[in-house]
Amino acid sequence: MRSLSRASALEARPANEPVRRLHLPQKLRNLELFLLLIACFINASSVVLVQLGALGELDPTLVLLGTGLSVLVISLHVVLRFVARDADPFILPIATVLNGVGIAMIYRIDIADAQSGWASAAVRQTVWSALAIFSAIVVLLVIRNHRVLFRYTYIAGLVGVVLLFLPLVPGLGQEISGARVWIRVGSFGTFQPGEIAKIALAVFFAGYLVRNRDSLSMVGRKFLGARFPRFRDLGPILVVWALSMSVIIFQRDLGTALLYFGLFLVMLYLATGRLSWVIMGMGLFLGGAVVASQTLNYVNGRFTNWLDALNPAVYDADGGSFQLVQGLFGLAKGGLLGTGWGQGRPELTPVPQSDYIIASLGEELGLAGIFAILALYLLFVARGFRIGFAGQDDFGKLLAVGLAFVVALQCFIVIGGVTRVIPLTGLTTPFLAAGGSSLVANWIIAALLLRLSDTVRNQPRLVV
Amino acid sequence: MNVSELTLLVLRIGFLLMLWMFIFGIVYALRSDLFGQRVRKMKVDAASVPAAAFPASPVPAAVPVAAAAAAPVAPLTAPAARASPAAQDIPGAQAGMATSQNTTRLVITSGPKAGTEFPLGTETITIGRSGDSSLVIRDDYTSTHHARLMLWHDEWMLQDLDSTNGTFLAGSRVTVPTKIPLNATVKIGATSFELRR
Numbered sequence: 001m002r003s004l005s006r007a008s009a010l011e012a013r014p015a016n017e018p019v020r021r022l023h024l025p026q027k028l029r030n031l032e033l034f035l036l037l038i039a040c041f042i043n044a045s046s047v048v049l050v051q052l053g054a055l056g057e058l059d060p061t062l063v064l065l066g067t068g069l070s071v072l073v074i075s076l077h078v079v080l081r082f083v084a085r086d087a088d089p090f091i092l093p094i095a096t097v098l099n100g101v102g103i104a105m106i107y108r109i110d111i112a113d114a115q116s117g118w119a120s121a122a123v124r125q126t127v128w129s130a131l132a133i134f135s136a137i138v139v140l141l142v143i144r145n146h147r148v149l150f151r152y153t154y155i156a157g158l159v160g161v162v163l164l165f166l167p168l169v170p171g172l173g174q175e176i177s178g179a180r181v182w183i184r185v186g187s188f189g190t191f192q193p194g195e196i197a198k199i200a201l202a203v204f205f206a207g208y209l210v211r212n213r214d215s216l217s218m219v220g221r222k223f224l225g226a227r228f229p230r231f232r233d234l235g236p237i238l239v240v241w242a243l244s245m246s247v248i249i250f251q252r253d254l255g256t257a258l259l260y261f262g263l264f265l266v267m268l269y270l271a272t273g274r275l276s277w278v279i280m281g282m283g284l285f286l287g288g289a290v291v292a293s294q295t296l297n298y299v300n301g302r303f304t305n306w307l308d309a310l311n312p313a314v315y316d317a318d319g320g321s322f323q324l325v326q327g328l329f330g331l332a333k334g335g336l337l338g339t340g341w342g343q344g345r346p347e348l349t350p351v352p353q354s355d356y357i358i359a360s361l362g363e364e365l366g367l368a369g370i371f372a373i374l375a376l377y378l379l380f381v382a383r384g385f386r387i388g389f390a391g392q393d394d395f396g397k398l399l400a401v402g403l404a405f406v407v408a409l410q411c412f413i414v415i416g417g418v419t420r421v422i423p424l425t426g427l428t429t430p431f432l433a434a435g436g437s438s439l440v441a442n443w444i445i446a447a448l449l450l451r452l453s454d455t456v457r458n459q460p461r462l463v464v
Numbered sequence: 465m466n467v468s469e470l471t472l473l474v475l476r477i478g479f480l481l482m483l484w485m486f487i488f489g490i491v492y493a494l495r496s497d498l499f500g501q502r503v504r505k506m507k508v509d510a511a512s513v514p515a516a517a518f519p520a521s522p523v524p525a526a527v528p529v530a531a532a533a534a535a536p537v538a539p540l541t542a543p544a545a546r547a548s549p550a551a552q553d554i555p556g557a558q559a560g561m562a563t564s565q566n567t568t569r570l571v572i573t574s575g576p577k578a579g580t581e582f583p584l585g586t587e588t589i590t591i592g593r594s595g596d597s598s599l600v601i602r603d604d605y606t607s608t609h610h611a612r613l614m615l616w617h618d619e620w621m622l623q624d625l626d627s628t629n630g631t632f633l634a635g636s637r638v639t640v641p642t643k644i645p646l647n648a649t650v651k652i653g654a655t656s657f658e659l660r661r
Contacts, residue, residue, distance in 0.1 A: 031493060038486055045482070049475055052467050090490055097486065340476035365480065372483040379490055461589070463600040464577045464655050 029081050032089035036077055039093040040070035043100025046341060050108045053342025061116070065107055068126045069100050072133040079137050083144070084454035088387060091453070094380045095431055095446045099129055099439070101373070102432035104341070105353065105360055112347035121353055121434050128436035135440050136447035146452050150395045153207025160200035161243070163193040164260075168250055179253045179426060194256050195428070195441035198263065198406050199448070205264055206398035208236070209271035217272035237277065240264045241284050248292050254299060255413050255425030261285050262409045267402045271394075306423040323350045327359035327418050331370075338366030353434040355426055358418050373432070374415070381408040387453045400452045403445045562620040562644045562659040570599070570613075575655030584620075584659070589613040591652060592625070605629045605653030613644070613659075620644045620659060629653065 044066040051058050073096045080087055107122035115121065143149065149156070167173035167180050174182040174190050182190040209216070216233055244257040265281040292299045304314060305321035309328075314320045326349040333344060346352045346360030353360070362370045384404020391397040407430050414433075417424035428438035560566065564586055571581040590597040592610040601610070607627040614621055623641040624631040631638045632651040649656045 035486075035490065035493075038489065042479075042482055042486060045479060049479055052475065053472060056467055090494070093486075094490070097483075337477065337480065340472055341479070343472070365483075368480045369483065372480070372487060375487045379487070379494075461582045461598045462572070462577065462580060464572065464575060464602065 026081060026085055028086060028089045029077070032080070032092055033077060035089065035093035036073060036096060039096040039100065040073070042097055043069060043104065046101055046104035047107060049341035050104050050111070051342070053340050054108055054111045055342070061107070065103060065122055065126060069096065069103060069129055072130055076133050076137055079140060080450065083140055084450055086454045087450040088383055088453035090379065090383050091446050091449055094376050094383075095443065098373070098376055098380075098431035101361070102357060102429075102434070103129070105346075105357055105364070105432070106434050108342050108364070109347050109353045109360065111342070112345075124436075125434050125439070128439050129443075131436065132439040132443035136443040139444055139447040140451055143448070143451055145455055146396050146399065146448070147393065147455075149203050149399070150207050150210070153204055153211070156200045157204030157208070160197045160204055163197035163200065164243070164247065164256075166193045180251045181253050181256060192428075192435065192437040194253075195437040196444075198259065199403070199441060199444055201260060202263060202267075202399060202402040202406060205267045206395055206402055209267055209398060210394045212236075213271040216268070216277075217274055237264070237268065237281060237284070241281070241288070244285070245288050245292075248288070248299070249296065252296075252298050253426065254289075254292075254302065254423070255417075255427035258285070258413055258425065259406065259409055259427065263402060263406050266405050266409075267398055270398055270401055302423040302425065306420060309420060323356070324418075324420065324424055326350070327356050328420065330359045330363035331419070334363040334366045334369075336367050338362070338364050338369055340364060354428060355414065355433065356418060357433045358415050358429055361432075374411075377408070377411050377430070381405070383453075384449050387449055387456055391452065391456045396452055396456065400449060403448055407442065407445060560646050562646050564615055564618050564620070566646060566661055567620060567659045569660055570657055571660050572655060572657045573649065575601075575603075575653075577655070581660075586615055588615070601653055601655050603653045603655070606655075610652055611638070616641070622650060627652075 047066045048058065051061075073092060077092060080092070103122055103125050106125050107120070110116070110120045110122050117123065167183050169183075172183050173180050174184045176182055176190070181194050182192050184190055216236075240261060244261040247253055247257040247260070261281070265278055268277045268281070269275070289299070293303050294300065298319075301319055305324055308314050309321040309324050311321075315322055315325055330344065330346055330349055333339065338344070341364055344360075344363040346356075346363050349356045349359055358370065358373070361373060365372075381404045384400055384407070388397045388400035388404070391400060410427055410430055413422070413425055414427045414429045416422040417427075428435045430438065430442045564584075567584055569581045569583050570589070572578055587598075589599055590609065590612045591599045591601060591606075592608050593600065593602055593606045594608045597609070605628075607625070607629070609625045610627040611622060611624050611631040614623065620643070621641045622631065622633055622638055622644050624638045632649075633642055633644065634648045644650065644659055647658050647660060649658055
């Protein structure tokens with residue numbers, strides 16, 4: 001009886017019912033809204049806890065810091081309901097929690113440094129978040145299909161390289177603590193164009209590799225079980241290597257160079273599936289880094305600080321391991337559960353709100369908190385990989401994985417540096433650290449991943 | 465306002481718990497991605513689909529056939545062909561119908577892309593010449609919106625969307641939504657495909 005009624009219900013449907021999905025409930029968006037509300041609650045309560053812990057009372061700054069970001073992300077959510085209904089529902093809540101926890105920690109350090117008003121880094125970070133989320137909305141509105149980016153492969157490459165070398169232009173570039181990676185933007189502050197360059201370069205690498213991967217993967221001779229490319233196909237890897245090395249030499253920025261080169265290698269491996277490229281690339285980079293550590297003073301110093309951090313001579317030296325060790329002390333003080341929001345002394349470490357925000361969070365939230373933050377990054381990156389995995393066109397696949405990987409690699413470089421796994425290099429922790437350019441870049445990455453996940457779900461599985 | 469040490473301790477642990485609950489909430493929502501959709505689908509199956517009634521179906525030997533109809537848990541393996549007055553009687557129906565549990569992929573068996581396949585989820589697969597179809601077949605015999613495969617109570621159904629040249633299931637033209645047997649050939653234009661385990 002039951003199957004009878006089922007079949008008649010089927011027959012009752014018009015046979016030529018339109019195939020487009022028009023009036024389905026937005027399940028994914030509703031899930032996103034639910035997670036987003038929890039995320040906003042977490043952010044608000046972290047600001048409340050900072051005030052209770054550091055001031056012992058609640059004051060009106062709370063309203064701006066506690067709700068500013070929430071209003072922004074919910075407006076982004078509303079935009080998604082209209083322009084990317086099938087986008088991934090987890091990316092936005094994860095980015096929101098990371099951004100909000102970062103603002104709370106920056107605010108906590110402002111309290112310690114007795115900064116308020118426009119001098120407060122937390123207020124500026126909130127304003128930058130607004131700008132970043134606005135850029136994300138613009139990206140979602142302008143780029144309705146990621147394949148549009150494929151047309152601008154070489155323009156993206158050019159833009160990436162120009163942005164990368166913009167700080168070297170005399171009069172425009174700004175040197176801060178040795179590295180020359182900032183440009184001055186009026187009186188508003190400094191901007192790190194290299195952060196935006198990583199997106200442009202990811203687009204360029206994806207487009208370039210989709211166009212040329214056959215010649216990179218098919219030919220070459222076998223040696224020691226791996227197929228090595230012909231010499232004439234080595235061009236691109238050598239160009240990117242030279243680019244990274246010039247960043248190390250001229251901009252004195254090890255982390256950025258490692259980031260770009262790692263991004264290129266991973267995308268090359270994805271496109272060709274050949275381990276020999278990775279082996280060669282890592283060999284080239286390690287060779288370059290060893291040479292740099294012998295010849296360039298600042299690289300040599302980084303290595304000494306890393307290997308011999310607890311030596312009193314290194315600790316006290318100018319540009320020595322003071323900061324690194326101070327961060328480690330903070331992490332140790334935090335222990336398993338941390339000192340609690342507002343009750344540690346993270347301000348004792350130099351730049352506790354940007355490069356060292358992970359050490360500050362480790363002190364106040366403990367190992368449990370650090371692992372929670374790492375788990376959020378893991379989920380974010382895993383969503384990116386998943387989007388790449390589900391994608392059908394090679395450009396989208398490469399771009400999604402490249403963008404997710406650049407976030408992962410940046411986390412590894414910064415957090416690995418702070419926890420003394422690798423030599424310390426100055427990069428920002430994505431979404432967390434104080435710094436406008438980094439926020440803008442990472443929110444644009446989030447927007448691109450949202451766009452990619454939306455088109456992935458709507459596109460044909462197979463074209464015959 | 466003075467906050468006691470104890471309150472701060474409780475709030476601190478509460479915050480960490482909240483953070484982790486958020487993470488586990490996301491992981492819980494992702495579980496079908498991480499572990500596959502099988503677990504959840506079986507519950508749906510037990511609730512909404514009547515248990516298999518045919519002795520030919522692979523019902524576990526311990527469960528009597530008569531009791532299986534009333535049993536709260538449906539057999540784990542897919543129920544075999546059921547008597548369905550409305551669905552057409554197609555050759556090979558005894559071989560087992562394609563359900564969301566026993567079918568994982570769609571394989572193109574003839575035509576220009578013979579040999580390619582793609583995994584089936586739970587979403588509807590639309591077939592046609594238009595670019596918004598899930599399976600785009602661009603030949604002269606295919607209509608813009610030709611046919612679709614959809615899950616109806618956990619079983620894959622083939623529905624012809626009033627196409628000009630017709631959709632053929634195991635050689636006979638499909639006029640009403642029809643259950644698809646596993647490994648039966650569906651032919652659309654110059655392309656044919658099968659649903660496989």
